[in-house]
Amino acid sequence: MGKIKGAVVVNTERCKGCELCIVACPSKVLALSKQVNAKGYNFAYMANEDACVGCSACGYVCPDACISVYKVKVE
């Protein structure tokens, strides 16, 4: 059976660091960065890239529509 692999891209300037994506991710992929964006928010990033399965849970719950999700089937 093929394995599913995912990745997300966070629009770091839109992100407000609310952490809802971090809580929603079933694979504990996301974390808040130490850096801040222009508004002073610590933004979300993939701290554990290998664990992402592209389920989009983070994207669904993000109130600011910051997250794009990509997904591939690896043979």
Add this chain to the structure above:
Amino acid sequence: MTTKDIIKPENLVYTKSRILNDTPMHYCPGCSHGVVHKLIAEVVEEMDIQEDVIGVAPVGCAVFAYNYLDFDFQEAAHGRAPAVATGIKRLMPEKYVFTYQGDGDLAAIGTAETIHACNRGENIVIIFINNGIYGMTGGQMAPTTLEGMKTATCPYGRDTAINGYPLNITDLLVKLEGTRYVTRQSVHNSASVRKAKNAIRKGFENSKEGKGTSVIEIVSTCNSGWKMTPDQSNKWMVENMFPAYPIGDLKDI
């Protein structure tokens, strides 16, 4: 396969709807309003009705909804959105007309407009954000504030002997002949977000059929007003708001 190989246009499975424009939303971090705006944008894009939808914005935190959603909007005076939507829908019956209102707007100052629009069975969609508080003005008690819940104007908790009982206005609207679809949803996790989106889509589809008003309550958080983190707010909502405002369809005819 590296992350770089995965991030290619052909592998994209989820992204911001183009109907939600690039203007940063003014809502507090983690606010439910953002999620619901996003769902409306997705539904409008999927139904391909950008040219045919007219929203009516409330007074409350969502007063600037028209800055973010790329379609026609009308701003209404506090609580009057259902009356304004009535006028628009009657003049342009071919349009998809909806209101977007908070609990202070819909269930306090606008109670009469809400009840009468639903009682007339106007073919509009009412999207009702119930966060149990007046968010915009600094977290005062709303009609929907729970018993014992602390707000700026009931700092010791809502006392029903003084402040009356939480008003479950959606339950009242079910009883009116004019409503055809009444549902209560939430947006606190990915499963509920999907269900809320389906409810919003159903409301928009209904309004074409001329069979009455669709009311979609979204039990929501106002983490700033509640003085909790966004995640704590979601948990508090599940524990405390859901027993008073249970999730699910209340009427579907």
